[in-house]
Amino acid sequence: MAAGNASMEKNAVWILAEQSAGHIKTTGFELLARGRGLADSLGVPLVAVVLGCRLAEQELDLLIRHGADRVMAVEHERLEYFLPEPYTNVLHALVREHAPQILIAAATTEGRTLMPSLAVRCHAGLTADCTALAIEAATGQLVQTRPAIGGNIMASIKSPDHRPQMATVRPHSERPLARDATRTGSILRIAMTDESLLGSGIRRIALHHETGSGAAIQDAEIVVAGGRGCKKAEHFGLIAELASLLDAGLGASRDAVDLGWTGYPHQVGLSGKTISPKLYIAAGISGSIQHLAGIKTSERIVAINTDPEAQIFKIADFGIVGSLHEIIPRLTKRLRELGVEGGRHAEQ
Amino acid sequence: MQIIVPIKQVPETADVAMDPVSGTMIREGLRAVVNPLDLYAIETALMLKESAGARITVLSMGPPAAAKALREALAMGCDEAVLVTDGRFAGSDTWATSYILSETIRHLGGADLVICGERAVDGDTGQVGPGIAAWLGIPFATFVSRLDAPAGSTLRAERLIEEGREEIEMDLPGLATVVKEIAVPRLPTLAGKKGARRAAIRSIGADELALDPGMIGLKGSPTRVIRIESPKITRSGTILKPQGEEELEHAVESLARYIADCAWNTISVPAAGAS
Numbered sequence: 001m002a003a004g005n006a007s008m009e010k011n012a013v014w015i016l017a018e019q020s021a022g023h024i025k026t027t028g029f030e031l032l033a034r035g036r037g038l039a040d041s042l043g044v045p046l047v048a049v050v051l052g053c054r055l056a057e058q059e060l061d062l063l064i065r066h067g068a069d070r071v072m073a074v075e076h077e078r079l080e081y082f083l084p085e086p087y088t089n090v091l092h093a094l095v096r097e098h099a100p101q102i103l104i105a106a107a108t109t110e111g112r113t114l115m116p117s118l119a120v121r122c123h124a125g126l127t128a129d130c131t132a133l134a135i136e137a138a139t140g141q142l143v144q145t146r147p148a149i150g151g152n153i154m155a156s157i158k159s160p161d162h163r164p165q166m167a168t169v170r171p172h173s174e175r176p177l178a179r180d181a182t183r184t185g186s187i188l189r190i191a192m193t194d195e196s197l198l199g200s201g202i203r204r205i206a207l208h209h210e211t212g213s214g215a216a217i218q219d220a221e222i223v224v225a226g227g228r229g230c231k232k233a234e235h236f237g238l239i240a241e242l243a244s245l246l247d248a249g250l251g252a253s254r255d256a257v258d259l260g261w262t263g264y265p266h267q268v269g270l271s272g273k274t275i276s277p278k279l280y281i282a283a284g285i286s287g288s289i290q291h292l293a294g295i296k297t298s299e300r301i302v303a304i305n306t307d308p309e310a311q312i313f314k315i316a317d318f319g320i321v322g323s324l325h326e327i328i329p330r331l332t333k334r335l336r337e338l339g340v341e342g343g344r345h346a347e348q
Numbered sequence: 349m350q351i352i353v354p355i356k357q358v359p360e361t362a363d364v365a366m367d368p369v370s371g372t373m374i375r376e377g378l379r380a381v382v383n384p385l386d387l388y389a390i391e392t393a394l395m396l397k398e399s400a401g402a403r404i405t406v407l408s409m410g411p412p413a414a415a416k417a418l419r420e421a422l423a424m425g426c427d428e429a430v431l432v433t434d435g436r437f438a439g440s441d442t443w444a445t446s447y448i449l450s451e452t453i454r455h456l457g458g459a460d461l462v463i464c465g466e467r468a469v470d471g472d473t474g475q476v477g478p479g480i481a482a483w484l485g486i487p488f489a490t491f492v493s494r495l496d497a498p499a500g501s502t503l504r505a506e507r508l509i510e511e512g513r514e515e516i517e518m519d520l521p522g523l524a525t526v527v528k529e530i531a532v533p534r535l536p537t538l539a540g541k542k543g544a545r546r547a548a549i550r551s552i553g554a555d556e557l558a559l560d561p562g563m564i565g566l567k568g569s570p571t572r573v574i575r576i577e578s579p580k581i582t583r584s585g586t587i588l589k590p591q592g593e594e595e596l597e598h599a600v601e602s603l604a605r606y607i608a609d610c611a612w613n614t615i616s617v618p619a620a621g622a623s
Binding site: 271 | 359442443470471474475477479481482483486487488489490491508509511513514515516517518522528529570571572573574575579581582583585586587588589590596597599600601603604605606607608610612
């Protein structure tokens with residue numbers, strides 16, 4: 001390992017910030033918001049750890065602006081993008097050296113790949129996909145709360161005897177702190193010199209970026225979905241138009257996908273995607289248990305259906321019993337008039 | 349090529365009904381099934397067997413009843429089934445489970461490729477696959493949506509990540525966890541079911557594996573569940589039932605304002621770079 005580590009305190013709270021092409025991803029700021037509360041409860045520093053190469057000072061500084069006391073940036077060409085073995089090896093070495101008491105990462109594809117292998121190497125307890133993290137006052141231990149059995153139960157978990165206490169946290173489940181220009185903190189850059197840690201049995205051949213694909217519905221803050229009640233493919237277009245206005249993800253029930261109105265990446269439910277948006281609008285969807293399993297942790301659910309007995313109304317926060325063919329066009333028009341474009345009110 | 353597919357037997361959660369009084373899921377009397385996401389791992393192995401020739405061993409850690417899941421896998425076309433069962437495994441978390449499974453894989457002589465489902469639908473963690481790879485010290489690829497037949501000692505695969513599709517090359521032996529997009533799992537054939545009913549399932553316990561007793565079961569698990577709650581999933585929302593054009597207009601107005609309120613509150617703090 002390289003020199004310059006003297007200033008890193010032990011027993012800190014660490015968050016793992018992800019970067020893509022040198023830009024810190026939003027999940028890093030969300031984790032800092034979580035970590036800030038934990039670090040303050042424990043009276044220890046909050047450290048943002050990021051692996052990459054050629055990381056710009058202003059990017060690292062953003063982590064301080066959003067709540068970090070320290071930033072530890074580990075750089076090497078072979079850390080440019082995420083690969084399981086180099087990232088696991090480097091983090092394992094850092095954890096051994098600096099002994100954080102808590103290490104949290106986002107439950108992204110990267111986090112959900114890296115953290116389990118790191119937990120095995122560190123002999124640490126790892127709780128996946130947490131929706132809540134808190135310090136237990138009596139013991140100072142981290143209590144990790146997460147859904148299980150398809151969201152049917154909420155489990156609270158601790159790792160009493162192993163350190164660090166590791167957890168992955170759902171993206172978008174916490175808002176980043178406001179950027180604070182007055183915050184102070186230190187940035188520690190480590191040039192990775194131990195090349196034995198950087199070997200990888202996996203090589204990236206190519207990355208095909210995909211924009212606006214159905215895969216995005218899992219990250220969308222608003223999802224508008226249509227079901228069999230649309231009756232025809234062209235009426236499903238009404239759903240797409242509303243989704244577009246709200247800059248929302250486009251979802252579909254299994255029926256709508258089976259009928260060919262949209263593709264499988266848009267399917268929401270047990271055999272499709274499980275989503276947890278801030279707002280879920282279901283039109284022409286009756287709400288089978290399989291569908292509800294995919295959406296029930298949404299913050300707010302809106303339902304439109306002609307059948308007053310439809311199951312979807314049992315878990316809706318707001319619903320209208322009526323025809324989506326009449327309601328959606330009127331709704332879209334009214335939202336446009338109210339200036340709701342791209343999911344936010346048009347600025348005055 | 350030797351392929352090992354670890355699978356799990358889980359309660360059938362798809363058929364769950366809602367208790368109208370408590371608003372929670374009724375979990376009693378559920379059937380035990382192969383973890384649905386493991387069917388995609390089995391199918392991936394079977395496709396490789398067809399295209400490149402392979403011997404598939406399906407393996408499960410669980411109570412004796414888990415033999416049922418193993419027979420389903422045999423009925424789909426897997427060649428051999430191994431049940432890893434021991435009362436001392438009870439209460440194992442993902443750390444202990446991945447230790448037990450990796451030792452079993454070692455005991456069976458290893459594999460060129462270990463294929464796992466993305467996660468189990470009861471535990472929902474997705475941690476065991478990467479954990480096994482860490483114990484075995486082999487490379488691993490997660491969220492795999494395409495797995496090509498090996499070319500020599502490497503294979504090509506595609507991963508679905510937030511940015512898009514990542515094309516990778518992995519050294520073998522290696523491990524892959526696969527997503528639903530990879531294939532449609534086949535149904536067992538009648539002949540397959542017959543053969544599965546008669547097949548001998550090898551049963552292995554902790555002693556045969558020479559496991560460290562401090563690393564298995566509840567005692568060997570770094571995590572502890574301290575509380576379980578059943579969240580109420582029903583909500584008491586506002587449901588409008590407009591009669592006639594005027595009431596419909598009012599209803600749409602209320603909904604538009606409700607949505608606008610939600611939309612305004614979803615504005616994220618702007619940050620540099622992609623999210």
